[in-house]
Amino acid sequence: MKSTKRLFTLSLVLFLAFFLVACSNGDKDESSKGDKSSGKDITLNFWTFGATGYEELIKEYEKEHPNVKVKFKTSENADHHDSLFTAMSAGTGAPDIAMIEVDQLDRFKQAQDRFVNLFEYGAEDIQDRYQDWAWNTGQSVEGDFMFGLPTDIGPKALYYRTDVFEEAGLPTDPDEVSTLIDSPEALKDAAIAVKEKTGKPFVDSMEMAYRAYLDAAPETHLNPEGELIADKEGSLVKKAYDFAVELNAEGLVGNYEMWTPEWANAVNNGDFAVELGPGWLKGWMEGNAPDASGLFRVATLPSEFSANWGGSFLTVPAETDHPEEAYKFIEWLTSPENQLESFKSHGLFPSAPEVYEMDEFKTNEDEFFGGQVTSVVFGEAANDITEAVYKGEKYVSVNNEILTALTNVQEGADPDKEWDEAIQRAEDLVSR
Incomplete structure (x- = not known):
């Protein structure tokens, strides 16, 4: 009788142990739901x-x-x-x-x-x-x-040629340049000085002048409802467009399209004074503009242009x-x-x-930038950005219409007419 009881007790223990293991495995399978590969190659x-x-x-x-x-x-x-x-x-x-x-x-x-x-x-x-x-x-x-x-x-900063700035009578120390160019108006004044003293354009292209304000806009061409807002009152897109047109009218903008061989040669040779560029651009410059090594520095941009690109x-x-x-x-x-x-x-x-x-x-000194620790400048620029930028589903195609208008303006077209036609093309794109 005692043997029978012992056998029954042992069987019950084994059953309970098996049951608990089974439940445990069941829980494990449930917890790894969503990762079909758990434990497998x-x-x-x-x-x-x-x-x-x-x-x-x-x-x-x-x-x-x-x-x-x-x-x-x-x-x-x-x-x-x-x-x-x-x-x-x-x-x-x-x-x-x-x-x-x-x-x-x-x-x-x-x-x-x-x-x-x-x-x-x-x-x-x-x-x-x-x-x-x-x-x-x-x-x-x-x-x-x-x-x-x-x-x-891609926090943006001011890449500038020290040789061009020196020829124009402008400071070349990064802190001094940041203090000098502390507003859009001050940037324009520096651009005029460079043009008058060296004959060179300040900014490489209409697009880069346009992006100065554009990249800092919390909303650009479209709002989250998909409506075109580039032409609305107070639009920073229109302000960006007008700024680029203004600099171009005064001969302060070059005609070097980014990433083309002509632009690369201009960066290498110092054919324009500044690039309003993101942090990742320095890697390209270090690898593709050997003759410019030691001649570029980086300064902060005016707060109105504090932005991310890329x-x-x-x-x-x-x-x-x-x-x-x-x-x-x-x-x-x-x-x-x-x-x-x-x-x-x-x-x-x-x-x-x-x-x-x-x-x-x-402490990451950049030999290309004369030993300057440019990373610190871009870190400050990144910390100065306060808002995410909403761009919208059709940002690229709509923005291309504005860029087409700017290209036409640089070739002599009427800025107001080009703006109106670009907005009409953009409205057609959005309505599709």
């Missing part, structure tokens, strides 16, 4: 554009996570975004992780259901890492959906079978420590202010 397809230097960081991540393979693909900016848009529209062929440039982001935000909401994977826990305005740019207008984590940003976000398309692992990877890649590495290797300016306080950042 997986491949994450990662699409980017341009030169990021992420290849080396990917190798490091794969060493730390031996079950994860990141398949990296990079393309030219336009090709990348067109291919991504086509794949996401078709609902097939999109990667697990996609980089999206800031000017393109609002276009993709129209298809919110095609993305993973990063808030569901813990993004809110790392919000304090990033510049507020960069973080807000990566969200939906309502703030309840996180499309992407900010990688690099930068990217890492998103996770909804097609992925591995949203949790994709999120873990982009969280790691955009950590302050890894943003510092991307800055050092490829000049990607960090979206994480913590990096600006790191010794390697604050």
Whole structure:
């Protein structure tokens, strides 16, 4: 009888143990829902554009996570975004992780259901890492959906040629230049001095003069409802247009289209005095304008021109079978420590202010810029930006119409007529 009781008790214990293990496994399966690859070898397809230097960081991540393979693909900016848009529209062929440039982001935000909401994977826990305005740019207008984590940003500053400034009788020390050119009016006065003393234009192109005000506008051509506002009273787009027209009328603007061979030669030779450019531009200059080495410096821009130009976000398309692992990877890649590495290797300016306080950042002398620590200037510029800029789905195509008008003005067309016709073309685009 005692043996029978013991057998029954033992059977009951074994049954309960089995039951608890089964329940535990059931809970585990439920908790890993959303990451279909938990514990398995997986491949994450990662699409980017341009030169990021992420290849080396990917190798490091794969060493730390031996079950994860990141398949990296990079393309030219336009090709990348067109291919991504086509794949996401078709609902097939999109990667697990996609980089999206800031000017393109609002276009993709129209298809919110095609993305993973990063808030569901813990993004809110790392919000304090990033510049507020960069973080807000990566969200939906309502703030309840996180499309992407900010990688690099493009705070703008004044790149200037010390030899041209010296010939014009202007100061060449960065602090003195920042003090001198502290308003749009002061910038114009400096431009006149350069033109009178050297015969050279101050700014390289109508587009760069136009972007001075445009990039600082919290709303540009469209509002969140999709309405064209570029022609409304108080529009900073019109103010930007008029500023470029004014500088051009006084012979202060060159005719060098960015990225063309003619523009590259002009940067190299000092054929214009300044570039109102973002932090990432210095990497291009260091690699492509050898004769200008030591002749450029960087100063802060007037507060009216405090703005961001460029930068990217890492998103996770909804097609992925591995949203949790994709999120873990982009969280790691955009950590302050890894943003510092991307800055050092490829000049990607960090979206994480913590990096600006790191010794390697604050002591990073640029030989091309005469030993100046330009990173500190751009860090100040990034901290001075206060608002995210809303651009809208059709920003690029609408802005191209304004740029066409400016091109025509530089060739002698009437500015008012060109503006009206550009707005009409923009209205046609928006109404489609």
